[in-house]
Amino acid sequence: MALARAIKQEAQAIGFDAVGIARVDTAPALPSMLAARLTGWLQRGFHATMAWMERTPEKRADPRLVLPGCRSIIVVGMNYFTGHRADERPGHGRIARYAWGKDYHEVLESRLxxxxxxxxxxxxxxxxxxxxxxxxxxxxxxxxxxxxxxxGKHSNLVSAEHGSWLLLGEILTTLDLDADEPATDLCGSCTLCLQACPTQAIAEPYIVDANRCISYLTIELRGAAAVPDELRRRMGNHIFGCDDCLDVCPFNLRAEPTHEPAFQPSPATLAPDLDALAQLDDAAFRRTFQESPIKRAKLAGLQQNLSIAKNNQ
Known part of the structure; x- marks a missing residue:
């Protein structure tokens, strides 16, 4: 218990807003349950063109196949809610909150x-x-x-303290650490997230069909694969990701703004001008979004998203 407490204190001192510990060896049925859940989701084709998710589902479900001898997982979270509201006047696009600031991978990786x-x-x-x-x-x-x-029913994590706004990281370890109590699902009968999804991507509670998800359509869908006309009309002004199912979660009423400067929005992400972004060439795109998760979409992907948003407006 002393070692687990010391690790948590170190995590908080480094700047993580949430930290907990799960034991792998005391939940022997969990890996097989996760593997079955993932396999069923893949068999329904809900991963769309993300073929990489098909590789070794049993490894994804069992951390002991990732780190031999793994006994514990230290899970950390950082609050990325800034308290700002997106500027959605005509001519502006919408970017998911997690991409308003610097790339969270780099922020969390250095601290991990x-x-x-x-x-x-x-x-x-x-x-x-x-x-x-x-x-x-x-x-x-x-x-x-x-x-x-x-x-939650939107398939994202919901924190009683931070709402829907935690970015996650984890450390697998061979240490034998005391585990925390697993969280209880508090969604109850609420279905606000299902109702809020513009494309009806939440096929059923807790199950998302990536083929219809705006986050997938604006970030992961690449190349010649075209967004179906029916979905284009429902994408509104979203140009990178989507927060619609997260925004309506009642637990966000308790969320406090982050103190992390790296997650603060820039003018280009809080109020993205569709016409101005459409003028970017490749060099300007890389310069504008060099520290942003938006670079993942690449210029061609962003241009497609901008075209859809402009047509919808």
């Missing part, structure tokens, strides 16, 4: 590495491996197991 270093100082013989949304880890399920929140 610092936390790994401190864990090594506390327990020199421990093996660790950290990820921020890039490794074969079903992080939301382990975040729920670690007590950070529960997976």
């Amino acid at each position: 590495k610092a936390l790994e270093t401190r864990i090594t100082a506390l327990a020199p013989n421990a093996a660790t491996k950290s990820y921020v949304d890039t490794g074969p880890i079903m992080e939301k399920a382990w975040a729920q197991q670690a007590g950070l929140g529960w997976i």
Whole structure:
């Protein structure tokens, strides 16, 4: 218990807003349940063109196949809610909140590495491996197991303290740490997120069909694959990601703004001018979004999103 407490104190000192610990070996049925859930989702084709998600689903479900001897997972979260409201006057687009500031991968990765270093100082013989949304880890399920929140009906994590606005990272470790109490699902009978989705991408509670999800359509869909006309009309002014299902969650009424400067919006992300962005060439695109998650869409992807948003307006 003393070691787990010390690690949590280090995580908070580094700047994480939430930290919890899940045990892998005390939940032996969980990996097989997660594998079955993931396999069923893949079989329904809900991963769309993201073929990489088909690779080794059993590894994604079992951290012991990622880090041999893994006993515990330290899950951390950072609040990215800034309290600002997007400027949605005519001629402006909408960008998901997590992409208003700097790339969260870089923000969390550097702090996770610092936390790994401190864990090594506390327990020199421990093996660790950290990820921020890039490794074969079903992080939301382990975040729920670690007590950070529960997976809501929109399939995102909901925190009783931070609402829908936590970015997650995790450290797998061979350390035998005391676990936190898993979070309880508090969604109840609420279906606001299902009703709010413009494209009806939430096929059923807790299950999202990426083929219809605006986040997928504006970020992951690439190349010659065209957005169906029916979905284009429903995308409104979204040009990178979508927060519609998150915005309506009642637990966001409790959310306090973040103190992290890296997540603060720029004029280009809070009030993106559709015409101005449409004029960007490749060099200007890279310069404007070099520290932003928006670079993932690439210029061609952003231009397609801008065209759809302008037509819708």
